[in-house]
Amino acid sequence: MKYRTLGRTGASVSEIGFGAWALGGSWGPQPEEVSEAALHKALDLGVNFIDTAALYGKGRSERIIGRILKQRREKIFVATKTPPADGPWPPSPYCRVEDRYSDEYLRENLDERRRTLDVDCVDLLQLHTWTRAWNKNPRALDALKKLQGEGKVKYIGISTPEHDQNCVIDLMRRGYLDAVQIIYNIFHQEPVAELLPAAKEYNVGVIVRVAFDEGSLTGKYRRGQRFADDDFRSRYFAGDRIDRTVERVEKIQADVAKLPPAGDYTLADVALRFVLARPEVSTVIPGIRNVAQAEANAAAGDLPPLSDALLGKLREHAWLRSFWYAGK
Ligand SMILES: NC(=O)c1ccc[n+]([C@@H]2O[C@H](COP(=O)([O-])OP(=O)(O)OC[C@H]3O[C@@H](n4cnc5c(N)ncnc54)[C@H](OP(=O)(O)O)[C@@H]3O)[C@@H](O)[C@H]2O)c1
Numbered sequence: 080m081k082y083r084t085l086g087r088t089g090a091s092v093s094e095i096g097f098g099a100w101a102l103g104g105s106w107g108p109q110p111e112e113v114s115e116a117a118l119h120k121a122l123d124l125g126v127n128f129i130d131t132a133a134l135y136g137k138g139r140s141e142r143i144i145g146r147i148l149k150q151r152r153e154k155i156f157v158a159t160k161t162p163p164a165d166g167p168w169p170p171s172p173y174c175r176v177e178d179r180y181s182d183e184y185l186r187e188n189l190d191e192r193r194r195t196l197d198v199d200c201v202d203l204l205q206l207h208t209w210t211r212a213w214n215k216n217p218r219a220l221d222a223l224k225k226l227q228g229e230g231k232v233k234y235i236g237i238s239t240p241e242h243d244q245n246c247v248i249d250l251m252r253r254g255y256l257d258a259v260q261i262i263y264n265i266f267h268q269e270p271v272a273e274l275l276p277a278a279k280e281y282n283v284g285v286i287v288r289v290a291f292d293e294g295s296l297t298g299k300y301r302r303g304q305r306f307a308d309d310d311f312r313s314r315y316f317a318g319d320r321i322d323r324t325v326e327r328v329e330k331i332q333a334d335v336a337k338l339p340p341a342g343d344y345t346l347a348d349v350a351l352r353f354v355l356a357r358p359e360v361s362t363v364i365p366g367i368r369n370v371a372q373a374e375a376n377a378a379a380g381d382l383p384p385l386s387d388a389l390l391g392k393l394r395e396h397a398w399l400r401s402f403w404y405a406g407k
Pocket of ligand 1: 097098099100101106130131160207238239260287288289290291292293294297299347364365366367368371372375376
């Protein structure tokens with residue numbers, strides 16, 4: 080495993096991190112012993128960065144991680160997230176920041192994160208979503224600074240709203256953020272335009288989520304595939320989306336087969352190495368839910384970089400449809 084610096088935090092984090100959403104639920108059945116084995120395996124293989132959230136199974140993902148932290152000796156960097164208080168998701172531009180992220184709410188929610196993870200100080204607290212409308216009055220970030228001063232949280236970040244990821248750039252410039260969590264993958268390449276260069280300029284850590292486009296960029300989905308009702312992919316890939324996605328993935332696979340390192344890499348390897356080809360990226364956090372995925376994804380961290388020819392070709396596969404989370 081190789082390590083990179085998480086922006087101005089100076090923390091050394093594994094290039095492959097652990098995305099722990101499915102450990103909480105929403106991706107179909109997930110026995111806790113399977114989650115625990117996956118976490119131990121990833122940590123054994125040098126992963127030292129885990130991403131979770133209050134919303135992942137109402138603290139279930141955090142609780143499992145908290146148990147694992149107690150069983151390990153090495154320093155493990157845990158990033159979690161506080162969602163906005165009740166209201167539309169993503170927050171509408173008419174929402175008031177003082178209603179969705181009030182000082183009292185943030186304090187209580189951070190205390191809950193500390194209890195659920197069973198830690199005194201959270202390494203990185205990310206606001207789970209944001210709206211550009213709050214940039215002119217980012218009082219929630221001032222409130223978090225105060226909690227940082229009290230030693231309850233070490234670093235502060237935002238996980239971008241998928242329809243407007245660039246809304247965090249102004250906050251980076253003004254020094255509010257230690258890290259951002261963004262979507263960046265073979266389909267969603269827009270961060271190359273502004274977000275990644277800005278993160279470099281302001282020395283902000285970059286955590287990349289959804290490197291597999293919720294699994295499609297591993298190449299394992301088929302036309303007509305259906306997901307169980309309790310699996311969030313039944314909505315993300317609703318209607319004809321799965322077929323349209325698979326068609327594009329097949330085109331990527333055909334190009335990957337023609338260019339070095341060709342058959343030596345799985346499509347999942349290519350998807351992870353594509354993200355890591357950008358030096359601004361600190362860590363990529365594939366969703367991992369079993370030992371086999373921990374092994375496969377950690378191994379991708381040891382692979383040599385993709386060829387320039389393949390990287391160039393993959394640029395042609397950019398496909399913007401970031402509004403899929405919200406509706407049709
Ligand atoms: N708003 C936010 O802040 C936000 C939103 C989304 C995600 N995230 C974070 O980012 C992490 C990653 O995103 P994600 O989990 O949504 O999606 P992802 O990483 O694009 O895809 C994860 C899925 O890919 C499959 N997979 C993983 N490794 C594989 C491998 N080596 N070969 C074949 N299939 C593999 C698994 O599917 P199966 O279930 O079929 O095994 C897994 O559940 C999350 O866990 C979470 O920590 C944050």
